[in-house]
Amino acid sequence: MSLDAKVTEIIAENLGVPAESVTPDKSFEELGADSLAVVELVMAFEDEFDIELDDGDAASLKTVQQTIDFVKNITA
Amino acid sequence: MRKVVVTGMGIVSPLGIGLETNWKAIQEGKSGIAPIFLFDDPSGLATQFAGQVPDFDAAQWMTPPEVRRYDRFLHLAVAAGLEAVEHSGLVIDDSNAKRVGCIVGVGLGGMPSLEQTISTRIATQKYRRVSPFFIPGLIANMAPGLLSIYTGARGENWTATSACASANHAFGAALRSIQAGACDAVIAGGAEAVVVPTTIAGFNAMKALSTRNDSPETASRPFDKDRDGFVLGEGAGFLMLEAEEMATARGATIYGELAGFGATGDAHHITAPRPDGSGAVDALEMALADGGLNKEDIGYINAHGTSTPANDVMETRAIKTVFGDHAHSLAVSSTKSMTGHLLGAAAAVEAIYSLMAIRDGVLPPTINHFEADPECDLDYVANEARQAKVTAALSNSLGFGGTNAAVAFRSY
Known part of the structure; x- marks a missing residue:
């Protein structure tokens, strides 16, 4: 599975939304996430990709595309 | 009111x-x-x-x-x-x-x-x-x-x-x-x-x-x-x-009236009830008085009836103290014999069973009643449900901390 698809899957599963609604331009807020759900989502990324985000990193991630780019960058 | x-x-x-x-x-x-x-x-x-x-x-x-x-x-x-x-x-x-x-x-x-x-x-x-x-x-x-x-x-x-x-x-x-x-x-x-x-x-x-x-x-x-x-x-x-x-x-179907409530504290022990059940006695009497009910009105009590050695004797005593002779003509059962003890939810499901007893005229049984404890000598509706018209019922609950609370329901 590509990294893009994996990120999409994690978001869909964590937020309980259909995978097809998780398009790159969407923000987590638009996908129905409140601040607690975003924290939970960041934890899921950390677990899946074995990375650690500091609070600044986590706060900078607001959209699907930003997350994909961030993970690509840090795991490159 | x-x-x-x-x-x-x-x-x-x-x-x-x-x-x-x-x-x-x-x-x-x-x-x-x-x-x-x-x-x-x-x-x-x-x-x-x-x-x-x-x-x-x-x-x-x-x-x-x-x-x-x-x-x-x-x-x-x-x-x-x-x-x-x-x-x-x-x-x-x-x-x-x-x-x-x-x-x-x-x-x-x-x-x-x-x-x-x-x-x-x-x-x-x-x-x-x-x-x-x-x-x-x-x-x-x-x-x-x-x-x-x-x-x-x-x-x-x-x-x-x-x-x-x-x-x-x-x-x-x-x-x-x-x-x-x-x-x-x-x-x-x-x-x-x-x-x-x-x-x-x-x-x-x-x-x-x-x-x-x-x-x-x-x-x-x-x-x-x-x-x-x-x-x-x-x-x-x-x-x-x-x-x-x-x-x-709004023309709602009414299953009964929540007529009365009584609650007391034991001031006795963190987990053991007062042996004479006086905390429970007072709560039951308060619920009756609060609901404007006479003792003879009560046909069914859904007991706390936990199946612990101490509770069931104490509660039996308390019911006899409250009801005197009528204690032997009303029915008492513990639906915990079937559900187990739901702790914070116990009184919730027991209120429902009491209301259903009133609605359908059926007394819930106390199952697993094999041999009576000589100190527990009331009619516990042993083992099988029984038909009986119930116009008012009590549901009794006690908790750690020495807390006692009873509610009274009346048919509507």
Whole structure:
């Protein structure tokens, strides 16, 4: 599975939304996430990709595309 | 003062999901007690069985992320609470939302979440991996919180906690709220789901639980000579309580009147009741007086009847003290013989069984009554349900801390 698809899957599963609604331009807020759900989502990324985000990193991630780019960058 | 009536009921218990499923099982005298299936390998525990809700899929009531984030007692609370609201037919909308409250009795709260987080995150020092939903997903008052979110009820919203009497305190508070005019309706009940090793080990340490591992179905035997402790159970029960004039104005079906409430404290011991049962006596008498009921009006008492050696003798004494000669002409039963002890939800499901007894003229049995304890000599409706017209019933509950609470229901 590509990294893009994996990120999409994690978001869909964590937020309980259909995978097809998780398009790159969407923000987590638009996908129905409140601040607690975003924290939970960041934890899921950390677990899946074995990375650690500091609070600044986590706060900078607001959209699907930003997350994909961030993970690509840090795991490159 | 305004009368308060019951217009809806909802329940999940070890006997099943839903009002009619439960009532059928009660009338058939079924046991809901089974070897533990809610967690793996209970073999190290002194007690390896419990009353567990069978075939419960929380995803029928909420989304998968919500199921994951909320503790099991919240799943059960939502299922039973929504059934009660639906059963009542009350439409909660902008015209009445601020007049509809939600008060829920919870004894322990999110013990499973607590246990899991401590064992997988805290004990391993993965502090940064504690879920942001850990706290909101386990606090006791998230039960009324979620029910308000799902139903739109915006009246008073809180949790009563008094161990095994919690739900009766919730009913009492709801009664007062409606009588005083603070609310016109209250979704009131109790929820508990703590079948996890932590809880069982804790109660085992107190020697409070039955250890009849070779025969789980007969382990809960209130008032029986060989009873050896209570059986832990889980579940939730809810009543839709409404001001009489509101219920009649909308043509609601009324299942009975919540007529009276009585509550006292023992000032005696952290877990043992006063041996003479005087705390319970006073609570029962208060509930009768509060409801304007004569002793002879009471045809049925749903007893606390935990199946512990101390409770059942004490409670029998208390009933005899309150009722005198009439104690031998009324029926007393403990539905905990079938459900186990639902702690904070116990009084909630027991109120429902009492109301169904009034509705259908059927007395719930005390199953597993094999040999009478000489000190427990009332009519416990042994082993088989019985037909009898009931015009008024009491439901009695006592809790650790020396708390006593009773409610009285009258046919309507």
